[in-house]
Amino acid sequence: MDWIKDIGKTFVYITTGSLISAAIFITIFAPESVLTYHILWQIAGLSLICALGNLIFYSPREYGKKQMWVRRIIHYVYVNLVIIVGGYLCEWLETGFFPEILYLLVVVAIIYFAIMYLIFQKDAKIADTLNRKLSRRGSSEEDEN
Template identity: 30%
Template sequence: MNAEELLKTMFRSFFIITAGIVISMYVFCLIFYPDASFTLYDIGGILLLAVISDLPYLLFYSGKELSKKQMYLRKSVHLPVLLAVVLYFAHLWDWVNLNSTKEVLVLLLLILIVYAIVFAITIYYDKKLADKLTHRLRERYRSQ
């Protein structure tokens, strides 16, 4: 993935990740901390975590087109890196108690759900772009 495509993907996913974090925090707090309230510090943390969660996309940067094998390898590295980063910052900011297995499992499940949503939306946009390019190529070759 070249730099331009990567930045577009990161920009688009930032907003999806931010919404996913907000929804995940709502669900998480509803389950474990129903009396919790959020401060400006927490909102800043959500935005910062969205940026930090976007950074592992840099694993997909390449000056040349990646093969399927290379892409799968990078995807298999991306998810554990993302999980580790989010879990680290969630613990650092006291959002999750690592001694509570239930909290950690629920947090990991919520992260995986947000990851799947971002992944699905990215595939949707890529397919939409591919269809658009295919349509334009067909029109071009029909007119010749």
């Protein structure tokens, strides 16, 4: 059930990054636009679809570094496709307007790597905490013997 928590946390990270990048995007490319509540549902929906992409990383068995990198690449491509296709379907992008697509690709990269960094930091902190607890447990067991 930890995977559900992970997807939920990733959803929150993606939604936050998407809202900030949407505000910047609209300010740069469409400052005269009038938005409706639909954009909030679109952002939430695309964020959920992107977060569900984390299922690529779940496996009943462990895998090596090479397979992990392959999964990361597949995941990154998946997220980009979701955002670009979703951007067209939600009419955020105009066909053939390259600066908008380039902006989205850059923003997706920034958000993606920021989220990866946050998750890496969280995992490292958990591993450090577990290692300290195991070290203390090992020391107390040695003292008893």
